Amino acid sequence: MGSDTVNDDLSAQLRLIFREEAAELLGELRRILGLLRGADRAHVETLVASALRFAHNLKGAAGNVGLADTERTAHALEDAFLKLRTLDAAALAEALPLLGAAISAIELAAEGQGEALAASQETLLRQWVGLPAVERAKKAPADSARTHETQQPPPVQTPQQTPREPHDGAQQAAVDPHKARTIRIEADRLDRLSESVSALLVTGTDLHRRSGLLEKFRERLEHHAAVDELERNRSHAALVRTLDTLIEEQRQGLGAFTRLSQDLHAAMKRVRLVPLDSLTASLQRSVDEAARVLHKTVDLELQFSDVELDKPVLDGLRDPLMHLLRNAVDHGLEAVDTRDLLGKPERGLIRVSAEVVGNSVRVVVADDGRGIDLQGVARTAVARGLASAAQAARFDDESVLALIFAEGFSTRTETTQVSGRGVGLDVVKRAAAELGGSVRASIRGPLGGAAFTLVVPLSLLSTRLLLVTADDQVYALPAESVERVTRVPKLALHIVQGMHMARLNASESLRVIWLSSALSGRPARESEHVNLVVCTDADTRFALVVDEVVQTEELTVRRLPWNFAAIPGVTGAVVLADGNVAVVADAAYLAAGRHAKVVETEHAREGQRRVLVVDDSMTTRTLHRNVLSFAGYQVTTAHDGNHAWELLQQMEFDALVSDVQMPGLDGFELTRKVRATPHLRQLKVILVTSLDAAEDMQRGHAAGADEYVVKGPLERDALLSAVSKQLHA
Amino acid sequence: MSPPVDKQSILRERAHQLLARRTDLVERELYERVVVVEVGRERLGLPLSRLREIVRATPISRLPDLPACMLGICAVRGEVVSVVDLAELQGSGRVGSSPFLALVASAGRTIGLTFNALLEMRDVFGDELVTGLPEAELARACTRAVTRDGVSLLDIDGLLSSELVLAGQHGGTQWGRTP
Numbered sequence: 021m022g023s024d025t026v027n028d029d030l031s032a033q034l035r036l037i038f039r040e041e042a043a044e045l046l047g048e049l050r051r052i053l054g055l056l057r058g059a060d061r062a063h064v065e066t067l068v069a070s071a072l073r074f075a076h077n078l079k080g081a082a083g084n085v086g087l088a089d090t091e092r093t094a095h096a097l098e099d100a101f102l103k104l105r106t107l108d109a110a111a112l113a114e115a116l117p118l119l120g121a122a123i124s125a126i127e128l129a130a131e132g133q134g135e136a137l138a139a140s141q142e143t144l145l146r147q148w149v150g151l152p153a154v155e156r157a158k159k160a161p162a163d164s165a166r167t168h169e170t171q172q173p174p175p176v177q178t179p180q181q182t183p184r185e186p187h188d189g190a191q192q193a194a195v196d197p198h199k200a201r202t203i204r205i206e207a208d209r210l211d212r213l214s215e216s217v218s219a220l221l222v223t224g225t226d227l228h229r230r231s232g233l234l235e236k237f238r239e240r241l242e243h244h245a246a247v248d249e250l251e252r253n254r255s256h257a258a259l260v261r262t263l264d265t266l267i268e269e270q271r272q273g274l275g276a277f278t279r280l281s282q283d284l285h286a287a288m289k290r291v292r293l294v295p296l297d298s299l300t301a302s303l304q305r306s307v308d309e310a311a312r313v314l315h316k317t318v319d320l321e322l323q324f325s326d327v328e329l330d331k332p333v334l335d336g337l338r339d340p341l342m343h344l345l346r347n348a349v350d351h352g353l354e355a356v357d358t359r360d361l362l363g364k365p366e367r368g369l370i371r372v373s374a375e376v377v378g379n380s381v382r383v384v385v386a387d388d389g390r391g392i393d394l395q396g397v398a399r400t401a402v403a404r405g406l407a408s409a410a411q412a413a414r415f416d417d418e419s420v421l422a423l424i425f426a427e428g429f430s431t432r433t434e435t436t437q438v439s440g441r442g443v444g445l446d447v448v449k450r451a452a453a454e455l456g457g458s459v460r461a462s463i464r465g466p467l468g469g470a471a472f473t474l475v476v477p478l479s480l481l482s483t484r485l486l487l488v489t490a491d492d493q494v495y496a497l498p499a500e501s502v503e504r505v506t507r508v509p510k511l512a513l514h515i516v517q518g519m520h521m522a523r524l525n526a527s528e529s530l531r532v533i534w535l536s537s538a539l540s541g542r543p544a545r546e547s548e549h550v551n552l553v554v555c556t557d558a559d560t561r562f563a564l565v566v567d568e569v570v571q572t573e574e575l576t577v578r579r580l581p582w583n584f585a586a587i588p589g590v591t592g593a594v595v596l597a598d599g600n601v602a603v604v605a606d607a608a609y610l611a612a613g614r615h616a617k618v619v620e621t622e623h624a625r626e627g628q629r630r631v632l633v634v635d636d637s638m639t640t641r642t643l644h645r646n647v648l649s650f651a652g653y654q655v656t657t658a659h660d661g662n663h664a665w666e667l668l669q670q671m672e673f674d675a676l677v678s679d680v681q682m683p684g685l686d687g688f689e690l691t692r693k694v695r696a697t698p699h700l701r702q703l704k705v706i707l708v709t710s711l712d713a714a715e716d717m718q719r720g721h722a723a724g725a726d727e728y729v730v731k732g733p734l735e736r737d738a739l740l741s742a743v744s745k746q747l748h749a
Numbered sequence: 750m751s752p753p754v755d756k757q758s759i760l761r762e763r764a765h766q767l768l769a770r771r772t773d774l775v776e777r778e779l780y781e782r783v784v785v786v787e788v789g790r791e792r793l794g795l796p797l798s799r800l801r802e803i804v805r806a807t808p809i810s811r812l813p814d815l816p817a818c819m820l821g822i823c824a825v826r827g828e829v830v831s832v833v834d835l836a837e838l839q840g841s842g843r844v845g846s847s848p849f850l851a852l853v854a855s856a857g858r859t860i861g862l863t864f865n866a867l868l869e870m871r872d873v874f875g876d877e878l879v880t881g882l883p884e885a886e887l888a889r890a891c892t893r894a895v896t897r898d899g900v901s902l903l904d905i906d907g908l909l910s911s912e913l914v915l916a917g918q919h920g921g922t923q924w925g926r927t928p
Contacts, residue, residue, distance in 0.1 A: 587813060600824065
């Protein structure tokens with residue numbers, strides 16, 4: 021067991037937490053190992069990228085609970101996954117058992133079965149990767165030393181082959197499978213839950229009684245039908261009175277049932293709430309460990325007030341917070357001597373503050389370090405191929421800040437034990453998105469250094485949402501973001517400095533965003549009046565144009581399906597009573613105005629140019645379509661020359677972007693047909709092909725092409741430039 | 750005048766033929782058992798081993814920035830699933846609304862595939878497949894193989910691990926986007 025300075029109780033609690041987290045992470049790693057077998061090259065890249073994130077999280081978590089050997093094994097596992105990228109399929113398949121054995125060893129360590137096996141697996145992994153062995157306080161098992169003689173992945177050692185360490189008290193606690201799944205509940209919360217359940221049972225009994233009364237009433241009605249007319253007339257009034265009473269009782273019963281259901285729901289939500297300060301030990305330990313490794317001195321200030329969160333939200337918040345803290349120590353705070361030169365106190369300061377805002381909790385991680393160097397971020401993004409130099413030059417501050425959350429982004433060139441290989445902030449963003457929340461960075465926060473703001477829902481059980489429609493689709497807006505709903509004549513909208521504004525009254529104008537164009541990219545319908553939903557996000561207020569305001573409902577927000585991660589502008593989905601799905605809009609994204617490039621009305625769309633893209637390769641076709649769509653063109657695709665020719669007869673286009681080598685009608689022939697057709701003579705033709713010989717280009721121009729773009733690394737820019745040149749000359 | 754036809758011997762001969770074919774069937778190698786669906790003018794085979802269920806399509810909610818072949822999301826018995834337009838995936842272009850949704854799953858991941866009509870369930874044998882097709886092209890269309898009568902057998906494992914169905918920050922065809 022690695023060195024541990026926390027007391028036994030705390031250590032045991034931390035390990036319970038680690039056990040739960042490790043089980044999930046190791047499960048993911050095992051799943052990836054399974055998928056790696058037989059995966060193609062591209063798939064291997066994707067899988068290894070995912071595995072690195074899980075291994076990195078595992079390493080951090082192990083370090084935080086003092087499992088030093090396990091932490092090192094997880095680190096070695098990262099290196100081993102990296103090496104997989106360089107192997108051919110056969111070598112990769114041979115290496116998988118070695119990684120599997122390391123995962124098994126970490127599983128045992130997480131279950132409190134000792135770290136001996138993890139330590140030996142670390143040695144094996146390092147040997148296989150080609151790294152020098154690490155000196156540890158405890159002597160490595162003799163059998164691991166023996167394997168140093170071979171260069172091949174050594175035979176897999178099953179957990180049963182290695183004697184387990186004796187358990188101590190803390191480890192025994194960690195072994196109990198039930199303890200990791202429990203949640204502490206205050207007695208009075210449980211009492212309130214019990215009271216609600218009891219009241220619900222009573223109401224249920226009462227509803228049964230009323231059901232009995234209704235059956236008796238039906239018997240009376242049958243009897244009523246059988247009697248003579250005189251008797252029927254006499255008893256009619258009595259029957260109506262009884263029916264009125266039954267209806268009234270039923271109404272009261274339903275009211276009580278609804279109230280109790282809501283009480284029960286609220287009580288259930290309270291039961292699941294856990295104080296945010298239960299993370300204190302983990303966070304403190306994370307900072308201490310990072311500071312120790314980096315030889316920095318850091319004070320951590322936690323201002324959690326009495327914020328409580330749904331247990332799954334708290335669990336989901338742990339990793340992103342640890343990442344942000346490690347990043348603050350590593351990247352944010354300067355080295356001691358630099359701080360001294362800058363006249364800053366030797367001890368760096370990191371503050372984590374939390375507050376409840378409506379149905380969300382806002383957590384800010386701020387430090388008094390160097391802040392975020394935007395120019396450095398832009399340079400790194402260009403160097404890592406995340407953006408072109410031309411794009412980077414056009415970026416505003418917000419766009420540059422968004423880059424630090426891109427996958428694989430890091431301004432560090434070397435690997436560190438604390439922040440790894442640039443794995444980090446993309447994980448934070450994804451974790452926040454998975455909770456239905458968001459994360460934003462600020463160049464200068466309240467302490468003078470960088471600040472990161474995480475906003476996550478208080479509960480995953482349900483949240484209050486305003487349902488609206490736009491472009492024939494239902495959207496849900498978090499109720500806490502909605503200030504009010506109003507309707508104004510279209511004349512109240514005007515354009516100021518290129519932005520649509522709505523005059524709400526004599527003294528108030530707000531920026532207007534069309535929900536349909538922001539989230540579906542489709543222009544909004546125009547009408548004489550518009551429905552505005554006035555929204556707020558932090559300091560920003562804006563008005564959303566919607567077609568119709570439906571109602572407010574308490575609904576459970578679901579994550580988007582597995583293949584949709586961090587869709588801009590969307591935090592999740594809700595299933596409505598009619599079985600349809602409403603998309604939950606992200607007010608913070610809309611407030612940031614990232615969608616501004618989208619055309620917002622039919623009138624504006626008239627200026628959009630229409631491009632037909634034809635390529636028999638689906639990938640190329642899709643990529644070209646995306647490039648041109650995002651540049652603002654209206655794009656239609658065709659899968660070969662004949663299909664393109666059919667579309668050209670049916671629709672009007674301003675430009676044709678065509679591949680050359682296609683089955684049937686090739687690009688040259690298609691161009692010749694276009695040029696020979698009177699109504700298509702104005703069509704601009706851009707040929708995009710891998711044929712880069714001078715004679716091919718001459719053939720293209722002879723056929724009548726206006727531009728000839730050669731496929732390659734600069735294809736995207738060349739394509740955009742060619743289309744722009746032809747359509748905007 | 751033609752000689753009298755011996756019906757019994759003709760039927761006996763036919764029975765022998767059928768019996769011989771039956772023997773062939775037993776010896777043929779089963780490649781995959783599939784459900785054949787119609788998508789636009791194409792016929793696609795969905796492997797039965799990956800098919801979870803087929804349901805009537807419910808309204809699909811669109812999301813921003815999706816890859817071309819992704820239509821959006823819908824709910825199937827309370828579960829939110831993403832929906833792929835099979836016609837677009839196969840490069841045939843969108844064919845309008847499709848009445849059916851096939852839920853396919855692999856490695857714990859589920860996705861919905863739209864199609865126009867359910868044609869048949871059949872066994873596809875190894876000797877029915879077209880040989881010599883370029884593997885890269887097949888992989889690009891998430892197709893394992895094509896039968897001689899023109900049914901493309903979808904590679905569901907390949908599709909569910911393909912970037913074609915990924916949207917948002919974790920991948921997909923992102924290189925045209927400005928961060």
